[in-house]
Amino acid sequence: xxxxxxxxxxxxxxxxxxxxxxxxxxxxxxxxxxxxxxxxxxxxxxxxxxxxxxxxxxxxxxxxxxxxxxxxxxxxxxxxxxxxxxxxxxxxxxxxxxxxxxxxxxxxxxxxxxxxxxxxxxxxxxxxxxxxxxxxxxxxxxxxxxxxxxxxxxxxxxxxxxxxxxxxxxxxxxxxxxxxxxxxxxxxxxxxxxxxxxxxxxxxxxxxxxxxxxxxxxxxxxxxxxxxxxxxxxxxxxxxxxxxxxxxxxxxxxxxxxxxxxxxxxxxxxxxxxxxxxxxxxxxxxxxxxxxxxxxxxxxxxxxxxxxxxxxxxxxxxxxxxxxxxxxxxxxxxxxxxxxxxxxxxxxxxxxxxxxxxxxxxxxxxxxxxxxxxxxxxxxxx
Amino acid sequence: xxxxxxxxxxxxxxxxxxxxxxxxxxxxxxxxxxxxxxxxxxxxxxxxxxxxxxxxxxxxxxxxxxxxxxxxxxxxxxxxxxxxxxxxxxxxxxxxxxxxxxxxxxxxxxxxxxxxxxxxxxxxxxxxxxxxxxxxxxxxxxxxxxxxxxxxxxxxxxxxxxxxxxxxxxxxxxxxxxxxxxxxxxxxxxxxxxxxxxxxxxxxxxxxxxxxxxxxxxxxxxxxxxxxxxxxxxxxxxxxxxxxxxxxxxxxxxxxxxxxxxxxxxxxxxxxxxxxxxxxxxxxxxxxxxxxxxxxxxxxxxxxxxxxxxxxxxxxxxxxxxxxxxxxxxxxxxxxxxxxxxxxxxxxxxxxxxxxxxxxxxxxxxxxxxxxxxxxxxxxxx
Numbered sequence: 001x002x003x004x005x006x007x008x009x010x011x012x013x014x015x016x017x018x019x020x021x022x023x024x025x026x027x028x029x030x031x032x033x034x035x036x037x038x039x040x041x042x043x044x045x046x047x048x049x050x051x052x053x054x055x056x057x058x059x060x061x062x063x064x065x066x067x068x069x070x071x072x073x074x075x076x077x078x079x080x081x082x083x084x085x086x087x088x089x090x091x092x093x094x095x096x097x098x099x100x101x102x103x104x105x106x107x108x109x110x111x112x113x114x115x116x117x118x119x120x121x122x123x124x125x126x127x128x129x130x131x132x133x134x135x136x137x138x139x140x141x142x143x144x145x146x147x148x149x150x151x152x153x154x155x156x157x158x159x160x161x162x163x164x165x166x167x168x169x170x171x172x173x174x175x176x177x178x179x180x181x182x183x184x185x186x187x188x189x190x191x192x193x194x195x196x197x198x199x200x201x202x203x204x205x206x207x208x209x210x211x212x213x214x215x216x217x218x219x220x221x222x223x224x225x226x227x228x229x230x231x232x233x234x235x236x237x238x239x240x241x242x243x244x245x246x247x248x249x250x251x252x253x254x255x256x257x258x259x260x261x262x263x264x265x266x267x268x269x270x271x272x273x274x275x276x277x278x279x280x281x282x283x284x285x286x287x288x289x290x291x292x293x294x295x296x297x298x299x300x301x302x303x304x305x306x307x308x309x310x311x312x313x314x315x316x317x318x319x320x321x322x323x324x325x326x327x328x329x330x331x332x333x334x335x336x337x338x339x340x341x342x343x344x345x346x347x348x349x350x351x352x353x354x355x356x357x358x359x360x361x362x363x364x365x366x367x368x369x370x371x372x373x374x375x376x377x378x379x380x381x382x
Numbered sequence: 383x384x385x386x387x388x389x390x391x392x393x394x395x396x397x398x399x400x401x402x403x404x405x406x407x408x409x410x411x412x413x414x415x416x417x418x419x420x421x422x423x424x425x426x427x428x429x430x431x432x433x434x435x436x437x438x439x440x441x442x443x444x445x446x447x448x449x450x451x452x453x454x455x456x457x458x459x460x461x462x463x464x465x466x467x468x469x470x471x472x473x474x475x476x477x478x479x480x481x482x483x484x485x486x487x488x489x490x491x492x493x494x495x496x497x498x499x500x501x502x503x504x505x506x507x508x509x510x511x512x513x514x515x516x517x518x519x520x521x522x523x524x525x526x527x528x529x530x531x532x533x534x535x536x537x538x539x540x541x542x543x544x545x546x547x548x549x550x551x552x553x554x555x556x557x558x559x560x561x562x563x564x565x566x567x568x569x570x571x572x573x574x575x576x577x578x579x580x581x582x583x584x585x586x587x588x589x590x591x592x593x594x595x596x597x598x599x600x601x602x603x604x605x606x607x608x609x610x611x612x613x614x615x616x617x618x619x620x621x622x623x624x625x626x627x628x629x630x631x632x633x634x635x636x637x638x639x640x641x642x643x644x645x646x647x648x649x650x651x652x653x654x655x656x657x658x659x660x661x662x663x664x665x666x667x668x669x670x671x672x673x674x675x676x677x678x679x680x681x682x683x684x685x686x687x688x689x690x691x692x693x694x695x696x697x698x699x700x701x702x703x704x705x706x707x708x709x710x711x712x713x714x715x716x717x718x719x720x721x722x723x724x725x726x727x728x729x730x731x732x733x734x735x736x737x738x739x740x741x742x743x744x745x746x747x748x749x750x751x752x753x754x755x756x757x758x759x760x761x762x763x764x
Contacts, residue, residue, distance in 0.1 A: 063750060072622070075619035129438060237458075242442060
């Protein structure tokens with residue numbers, strides 16, 4: 001297998017973009033990435049998208065996006081794994097370049113969620129329809145179960161969860177592409193409208209429209225395109241039960257742990273070797289569970305670890321410097337590649353006010369549903 | 383890149399299976415393929431499915447199917463490209479094995495279409511929603527346009543199209559997994575209920591539930607599992623405009639031509655080197671266009687070529703020995719891998735009454751929408 005580099009990135013502003021459609025969002029991000037990389041052709045393309053079928057009555061995105069990008073006859077694929085769709089698109093692009101089959105591969109993600117369709121119904125398709133969604137459970141409901149169990153087992157508090165949202169909004173206030181660019185306080189979170197007890201409005205990531213893209217090529221070709229060589233040193237993917245109630249321990253996201261383990265092993269690295277990370281904070285409790293499953297803190301200690309500032313921009317391991325799903329927004333199929341965009345910004349030293357000092361190695365973790373699938377990538381500046 | 387072999391196949395019976403759901407269909411096909419191959423583990427899995435979101439309100443199939451297969455922590459992906467979903471799943475499994483990243487990869491496809499959802503609405507998501515489907519065009523309507531244009535340009539007749547359906551039903555009558563196992567006559571086709579003029583009911587593939595699966599491994603490991611080594615010698619994928627009206631010539635399926643060209647080039651072969659083929663006969667006119675685009679006959683001559691018996695079981699190039707989508711059935715996301723199942727049956731010499739004599743090299747062509755995407759594989763017995 002060949003070594004692989006990321007040589008270009010692009011994304012749209014994330015937000016409630018009623019006037020923009022699926023194809024123009026994707027094409028904007030893709031063209032930005034193509035321009036950023038300076039490539040003159042593409043060999044293939046992977047599009048991550050969760051449920052354009054339910055939101056837009058539109059499938060067949062590989063054809064549509066290649067067509068609207070003006071890439072006649074491009075080999076293209078649409079990848080779906082709920083909210084981990086574009087994290088997996090990135091992984092498959094990585095495998096294709098590593099295999100030697102293609103040199104220049106575009107990986108992107110898109111979701112158009114403001115369409116008039118019922119977002120709760122559409123997103124519930126990431127859960128087990130027969131055993132969870134049909135009976136009325138929703139994603140806030142499922143993560144509320146996880147939060148309650150984590151509170152009961154480890155003594156995690158509402159304030160600790162709130163600290164995650166406050167930190168992510170602080171970071172997002174410095175990200176011009178973020179959906180919400182305002183700082184909030186612990187009180188904002190604690191006094192917000194309840195959604196699914198114990199989770200309130202500010203524990204939940206928003207409904208978002210947006211797209212993100214990146215260009216991959218063999219490491220040996222990367223210097224033709226850029227002076228800042230960013231290598232994909234680790235990639236890991238794993239699944240778990242789709243339904244929360246079938247897990248051995250609902251507070252421990254085993255697919256996240258396993259995908260992280262596989263990425264660390266490929267990279268020959270440990271959690272303490274990582275300088276910063278984007279993790280899948282679809283809910284505040286999810287960030288807490290994810291930093292535990294990835295080994296950034298002890299299992300059960302994610303709450304106090306976060307509250308003590310260890311995950312802040314100047315903390316031990318800065319988490320979600322982009323603002324995360326909570327503040328940057330969560331167009332579900334675009335989130336995985338948007339995390340890669342943030343890693344590259346940080347590794348290039350172009351993250352502005354949210355720049356992590358000496359950022360040499362970053363990790364991105366993208367998750368589907370309530371942890372039924374997860375994918376981890378580790379990027380390193382050479 | 384490593385050479386890759388197909389060492390196991392499995393499929394469900396195709397049909398109107400109201401009492402069977404998405405997950406049990408997939409798991410049945412996958413377990414049959416695992417048993418057929420004799421493998422004791424899987425390294426990863428690709429699930430092709432078009433629109434389980436619209437049919438079943440269920441996405442996130444990578445997690446669900448790994449879960450219900452009992453494959454804890456398996457890295458898994460769901461691939462979508464309308465009716466070409468599992469043809470592309472097969473291609474991505476091929477790339478992963480070729481890359482050296484994985485040894486034993488399960489590729490499958492599934493669609494559950496009898497669910498109460500409106501199949502015409504769900505399938506229209508493979509067309510351009512904004513420029514085709516929203517305005518009332520359906521897939522029979524789009525292929526009727528292609529058929530009318532082909533008749534006008536090349537003099538193709540209704541009888542020639544009918545000959546495709548008659549031949550495919552004859553083949554399907556010998557396939558125990560086919561949805562329709564009855565022979566029909568030219569009169570059956572010509573006198574059938576009109577669907578979208580000039581296409582009648584027997585020019586159209588049916589709505590079908592079903593699943594299919596295959597196991598891939600490196601060629602060098604294949605002899606551990608089987609005495610009949612079947613190598614993937616060619617793989618090609620391509621896209622075209624998603625909307626029919628944006629093609630230069632709507633009678634010529636350029637994505638099919640290009641995907642075939644790429645597969646032939648990889649294999650170092652020409653159309654005349656192929657012993658038999660499964661092509662995407664979602665409508666009778668589609669088979670005619672596809673055999674032209676793949677070079678099995680001259681462009682414009684697909685109608686008379688078919689009517690003269692060249693594509694029959696004992697013809698120059700037997701096409702759709704399985705019965706094709708028309709008679710075997712067309713569970714859209716499963717069709718691509720079901721074509722591979724037929725290729726392997728023929729290459730193993732286990733196709734019973736529909737066995738092609740001296741079948742050493744077969745081609746499978748799977749297409750999305752009205753030709754917006756296409757993927758071709760060539761398999762050869764060693």
